[in-house]
Amino acid sequence: LFAPPMSADATPLAAPAAVVTTTIAPGSMRSGMIALAAVQLCFGLFTEFGRLAMDPVRGFTPFAVASWRIGAGAVVLLLLALAMYGRRALPARGDLGVLTLFAVLGIVLNQGLFLVGLDRSTPMNAGLVICLIPVFAYAIAVALGRERFHGRRALGVAVALGGAIPLFVARGADLSADHAFGNLLMAANAFCYAIYLVLSKPLLTRMPPLVLVAWIYVLSVPFLPLFLSGQDLVPQAASRGAWLS
Numbered sequence: 001l002f003a004p005p006m007s008a009d010a011t012p013l014a015a016p017a018a019v020v021t022t023t024i025a026p027g028s029m030r031s032g033m034i035a036l037a038a039v040q041l042c043f044g045l046f047t048e049f050g051r052l053a054m055d056p057v058r059g060f061t062p063f064a065v066a067s068w069r070i071g072a073g074a075v076v077l078l079l080l081a082l083a084m085y086g087r088r089a090l091p092a093r094g095d096l097g098v099l100t101l102f103a104v105l106g107i108v109l110n111q112g113l114f115l116v117g118l119d120r121s122t123p124m125n126a127g128l129v130i131c132l133i134p135v136f137a138y139a140i141a142v143a144l145g146r147e148r149f150h151g152r153r154a155l156g157v158a159v160a161l162g163g164a165i166p167l168f169v170a171r172g173a174d175l176s177a178d179h180a181f182g183n184l185l186m187a188a189n190a191f192c193y194a195i196y197l198v199l200s201k202p203l204l205t206r207m208p209p210l211v212l213v214a215w216i217y218v219l220s221v222p223f224l225p226l227f228l229s230g231q232d233l234v235p236q237a238a239s240r241g242a243w244l245s
Contacts, residue, residue, distance in 0.1 A: 043130050047123035053245035054119050058237055062115035063227040069111060070220045070227070077214035089211050096219070098203065099212070103219035106196035112227065113189035120182030129186040131161050136194035146198055 053059050060068075081089040091099060118126050138157050141147035203212060 044127060047118065047126040047130075049245040050115065050118050050126075051123055053242050054115070055239070055242055058239040059242040059245075060233075060235060060238060061231055062119045063112070063229075064231045064233050064235075066111045066115050067224060067227040067231060067233060070107060070217060070224060074214075074217040074221050077210065077217050081208075081211045081214040085208060085211055088208070089214070091207070091211070091215055095203070095207070098199075099215050100219045102196055102200050102203075102212075103216040104223070105192045106200070106216055107220040108223045108226070109192040110189055110196070113185045113192065117182040117185030117189060121179040121186065125179055125183050126186055129183060129190055132187060132190040133194050133197075135161055136191050137197050140194055141198045144198065146201070 050065070053065050054062055078089075114126075117129075135157055138147065138153065142149045147153075200212065
């Protein structure tokens, strides 16, 4: 944060809230942009590999995929967080409530809605719906007062979304009624994930990202019965390609 202005006798003067802002070092901004680009690449790949994993004949059901992701993710990410941060990987008791909320928004609803929606729609449609995440995130951040409305930012979001729509429509997006429910579920997923992104940002100022993600996976485990009910986690017909996907 910018330091508050000083008087002639070096006494801090009160600064209006509007003046206080956050600066980001160029190197940090650059590494953050690279990380986000990698995330978008993984999002794009997941729409394809998700369909392979959920092949109706030689694959898994959407809820079985979600169960594997949550269960394996909780174990692997918590072990990594403990190995890297030791006791710092243990959250404060007062943070458990908000972390549980993030688990519901960012993992349980996010994965459940997206996987069922993808199963009822197409990878191309999923790629288009993913473009709604920054739109929702910016709108929610402005509505909650976390961001100021800025014309250039709004225009940037609109240009990105407007550039993606013709690309996906030209390459086979199917907005027919047959996929309407699946598209709606994935849009709801994007909205839940956008809320999680906006609300979780302040917690990252005092909690490493890996620790936060590990605990929202761990706190998603109690919700696993919702996904596991009636699911075959090890279907005999599952192909090697489905397992690898």
